[in-house]
Amino acid sequence: MDVSDVITRGKVTIREQPLLAIAVLATALLALDLLARLAGIEVPLAGGRTFGGELSMGRFSGLVWNGIIVGLIFGLAGIGLSMTYSILNFANFSHGDLVTTGAFTGWGAALLVAGWGIGDIGHLLLVRPGSGASPNEIGASIVQAPLSILIGVIIAALATVVVAVIIDRIVYKPMRDRGGIPLLIASIGAALALRYILQFVYGGRNRGVTSTQDVNTEIAGFSVNMHELTLVIVAISLMLAMHFMLQRTKLGKAMRAMADNKDLALVTGIPTERVVTATWVLGGALAGVAGYLYVLERGTIEFNIGWFLLLFIFAAVILGGIGSIYGAIAGGFVIGFVHEVSLIWIPSDFNAAAAFLIMILVLLYRPQGIFGGVTTA
Amino acid sequence: MSTDEPESASDATLEESLKAETDPLAAVPDESILQVRNLDAGYGDLQILTDVMLDVGEGEYVTIVGPNGAGKSTLMKSVFGLTAHMGGTIEFQREPIQELPPEEIIHKGISYVPQNENIFGTLTVRENLEMGAYILDEVPEAQIEAVFERFPVLRERQDQKAGTMSGGQRQMVAMGRALMLDPDLLLLDEPSAGLAPDLVQEMFDRIDDINADGTAVLMVEQNAKTALRRCDRGYVLAQGENSYTDTGDRLLADDEVRQQFLGG
Numbered sequence: 281m282d283v284s285d286v287i288t289r290g291k292v293t294i295r296e297q298p299l300l301a302i303a304v305l306a307t308a309l310l311a312l313d314l315l316a317r318l319a320g321i322e323v324p325l326a327g328g329r330t331f332g333g334e335l336s337m338g339r340f341s342g343l344v345w346n347g348i349i350v351g352l353i354f355g356l357a358g359i360g361l362s363m364t365y366s367i368l369n370f371a372n373f374s375h376g377d378l379v380t381t382g383a384f385t386g387w388g389a390a391l392l393v394a395g396w397g398i399g400d401i402g403h404l405l406l407v408r409p410g411s412g413a414s415p416n417e418i419g420a421s422i423v424q425a426p427l428s429i430l431i432g433v434i435i436a437a438l439a440t441v442v443v444a445v446i447i448d449r450i451v452y453k454p455m456r457d458r459g460g461i462p463l464l465i466a467s468i469g470a471a472l473a474l475r476y477i478l479q480f481v482y483g484g485r486n487r488g489v490t491s492t493q494d495v496n497t498e499i500a501g502f503s504v505n506m507h508e509l510t511l512v513i514v515a516i517s518l519m520l521a522m523h524f525m526l527q528r529t530k531l532g533k534a535m536r537a538m539a540d541n542k543d544l545a546l547v548t549g550i551p552t553e554r555v556v557t558a559t560w561v562l563g564g565a566l567a568g569v570a571g572y573l574y575v576l577e578r579g580t581i582e583f584n585i586g587w588f589l590l591l592f593i594f595a596a597v598i599l600g601g602i603g604s605i606y607g608a609i610a611g612g613f614v615i616g617f618v619h620e621v622s623l624i625w626i627p628s629d630f631n632a633a634a635a636f637l638i639m640i641l642v643l644l645y646r647p648q649g650i651f652g653g654v655t656t657a
Numbered sequence: 658m659s660t661d662e663p664e665s666a667s668d669a670t671l672e673e674s675l676k677a678e679t680d681p682l683a684a685v686p687d688e689s690i691l692q693v694r695n696l697d698a699g700y701g702d703l704q705i706l707t708d709v710m711l712d713v714g715e716g717e718y719v720t721i722v723g724p725n726g727a728g729k730s731t732l733m734k735s736v737f738g739l740t741a742h743m744g745g746t747i748e749f750q751r752e753p754i755q756e757l758p759p760e761e762i763i764h765k766g767i768s769y770v771p772q773n774e775n776i777f778g779t780l781t782v783r784e785n786l787e788m789g790a791y792i793l794d795e796v797p798e799a800q801i802e803a804v805f806e807r808f809p810v811l812r813e814r815q816d817q818k819a820g821t822m823s824g825g826q827r828q829m830v831a832m833g834r835a836l837m838l839d840p841d842l843l844l845l846d847e848p849s850a851g852l853a854p855d856l857v858q859e860m861f862d863r864i865d866d867i868n869a870d871g872t873a874v875l876m877v878e879q880n881a882k883t884a885l886r887r888c889d890r891g892y893v894l895a896q897g898e899n900s901y902t903d904t905g906d907r908l909l910a911d912d913e914v915r916q917q918f919l920g921g
Contacts, residue, residue: 530791533780537788540777547737547771548834549763549792 299535299565303641314624335624343620348515350578351616351638352515353589354596357570358608360563360595364528365538366603367559370463374447375567376590381443381474382568383575383585384482386436387420387489391471393428394491396619409483415537415579421491422510422576429576433514433569434514440568443474444560456556471587479583486582489575518566526605531558537625539603592619592635599639610650614638676761681789689714690750691736691842698735704743706897707733713842713875713888718868720905722881723894724917729877730772732894732921733844736875737769738762749842756784763792772846772877775831782811785819785830787914789837797837804833807866836867843867845876849883861887885909913920 294301316323316332318340323331361375384407391404399413408415422429447470455462495506526532538545538555546552573591575581596615602609615635622634644651693711697704705728713719721729734740736747738759747755749765759769768789777785786804790797805812814822819830828848831897835843848864849857861883868874878884885891887906892902893914901908908914 486767512840530787530796533787534791535779537777537784540779543772544771544774544777545788547739547759547769548788549760549838550788551760 297645299641300645303610310625317624322492343623344509344617347617347620348613349511350619351596351613352512353570353574353577354592354616355609355613356518356573357567357589357593358597358600358612359519359605360565360567360630362597362600362605362608363535363539363559363563365597367535368452368463368556369542370467371594372453373464373467373590374474375467375563375593376586376588377471377474378440378444378564378567378594379571379574379586379589380478380583381571381586382440383571383581384478384583385439386432386568386572386577387575387581388422389435390425390428390624391489393431394418394425397630401402402425406482407489408487409445409485415488416491419491419493420489421493421495422506423497424491425492425502429510435566436572437565440569440571441561444564444567445557447474448556448560457483475583475587482583484583486580487535488579489581489645490579496529507576507579511577514569514573522562522566522605525562526589531555535559565581580648594638595636599642599649601652604649604651607651614642614650689717689837689874692733692748693736693745694748695745696732696735696742696747696755698731698740698742700731700740704897705740706735708745709897709899711736711875711892711899713873715841716868716873717890718864718869718874718888719876720881720884720891720918721875721877721889721894722885722908727894728897729894730846731874731897733769733846733877736799736843737767760792763838766838767844768838768840768842769844770831770835770846770848772850774850776819776827776834778818780819782819782822782830782833783815785834786811786837789834792838800837800839803839804836807863808833812840824852825860828852832863832867836872840872842873842875845874845878847877847879849878849880857883882909894901 313332314335317335318337320334321332322334325331348620357375357379359377361372364370364372364375387407388405391399391407393399393603395404395413395418396417403409403412404418409416419425420428420432451466451470452463455466490507497504497506524532528538534545534550534555535558536550537550538552542552545555571586571589574585592615593612596611597608598611599614600609600611615638618638619631619635622631626634686782689712691711691713693709693863696706696709696711703828709728709732711719711732712723721732723729731740735742735755738754738757738761742755746753747756749762750769752765754765757765764874777788780788783801786801787796790800805815810826811829811833814826819827820830822830831849832843832845844862849860852860864874864876865887875890876888877885885908888905890902891905891908892899893908895917901914903911
């Protein structure tokens with residue numbers, strides 16, 4: 281190809297898709313700036329701003345690692361949201377509060393096991409609603425009480441499944457055929473009800489949960505936070521398990537079939553109500569575990585953590601292509617990565633905006649999302 | 658209702674004596690596996706079918722023809738439990754099925770191929786066939802093999818996503834899925850819809866083969882002339898009521914049928 285050809289094509293791109301051209305230019309500038317920062321080059325610009333600056337490799341890799349952690353949380357929670365969207369045809373706004381449900385129930389169980397005999401049972405089961413034994417006294421960490429952490433994962437999944445299925449039976453099942461909008465509105469109601477029930481039961485205090493003693497260790501020369509490592513292992517295992525379930529098992533294939541074409545699933549003899557229940561069971565379990573792992577990583581719990589996560593989960597799912605679990609995972613990584621790595625350039629009050637900006641930019645050029653059109657439940 | 662019965666019965670005898678040659682049930686086989694009697698059905702509160710009678714004999718090939726909006730597809734969906742039942746009976750192998758949902762009707766030995774969106778496009782060809790046998794505990798490998806024998810191209814493309822295939826191949830996937838339970842009665846809603854003209858005859862050949870192997874076929878078809886030429890017997894449906902039934906050839910020869918429903 282000729283140089284003039286390249287220039288002509290570039291001109292056409294700028295004229296026809298100015299936003300794309302700006303995005304490409306901005307990405308190139310940020311990449312250069314990042315390289316300059318990593319190399320320690322600083323070029324003063326006007327108004328005290330600089331091009332390049334100081335950024336240690338350690339801080340950079342730390343941000344990327346955080347991006348992966350956050351992305352896994354978004355992706356894991358997003359799988360359930362994406363499945364309920366494709367199989368039940370509505371955007372479930374109570375999904376964030378299912379995440380919170382898993383966090384509280386799971387940590388209640390984990391603290392109870394880890395702190396057995398140390399604190400008052402009510403204090404442990406309600407995840408430290410008031411004063412009492414401190415997190416370090418209870419010792420709920422993967423290092424001090426690995427079994428309690430694993431029991432917590434299981435209880436988080438089971439309890440969230442129970443709550444999700446009950447909400448489906450009471451609220452969504454009677455209005456199954458009413459279409460997406462009434463169900464969406466109903467789910468906002470369910471979200472508020474669930475959130476304030478959780479606040480009523482567990483209290484509104486933001487409190488620490490995990491013990492942080494000896495959680496940071498060195499593995500092969502790298503400093504590793506064992507809680508983050510646990511999160512990564514559990515989340516990736518569950519994602520792989522979901523993949524195999526959907527691709528290999530009869531139930532998984534039926535779920536994909538129903539996501540693909542509900543009417544045909546019905547005339548094919550697939551028991552659609554049972555598939556719907558399975559969707560809530562799997563989606564609820566993953567949401568609950570995502571909430572539990574989120575608290576494992578951040579160390580504190582509050583009744584509205586899931587609600588604040590919900591927008592990011594939606595962003596991840598929409599970015600990835602709603603209806604696809606692979607899209608939810610990919611979208612989670614993109615949103616999580618941008619959310620964390622953008623901290624290099626902008627203060628932490630604005631990084632959420634950066635994540636949503638990327639979502640909008642991707643959707644402008646790929647409205648169906650990254651994995652859109654290849655719905656695989 | 659009971660007070661009306663003697664009257665309508667005498668009406669029937671009157672009609673019978675008036676046009677003995679076009680007795681609506683003249684060509685019906687003695688042993689029918691599907692018996693639809695005085696069926697009223699529709700969607701929601703909207704009644705579309707009125708007093709419809711229909712029979713399909715064992716291994717018989719029956720076509721329903723009629724103008725657009727006559728209720729042909731509705732009749733077929735009613736047999737499969739997809740409409741609101743408002744009156745009359747549907748018996749399959751002497752059991753009433755008019756109140757059953759589709760997933761139970763499948764268990765009785767009826768399979769249905771809808772007109773549109775009749776495949777799972779994001780599933781592979783093989784997975785589509787597996788879904789056809791969902792109600793069985795095990796994937797029936799022998800039956801998958803039988804479908805591959807019937808449609809060899811599906812064997813070659815078994816791992817391909819069904820949505821990426823051509824119209825004719827999709828129709829094969831749809832029929833293959835419906836044949837997975839080796840049904841006694843196969844319901845086909847416009848199997849030639851959307852197919853290129855040269856594929857239409859091929860599709861009808863396939864249906865002949867399926868029927869020749871002992872599966873009774875009840876089909877709705879736009880391509881009325883071809884369908885009537887091939888089938889054992891046809892029904893003419895108009896405005897939600899059936900007017901005649903006779904062998905396909907005789908319906909084709911009938912001037913009134915030709916002028917009204919087959920475009921001369």
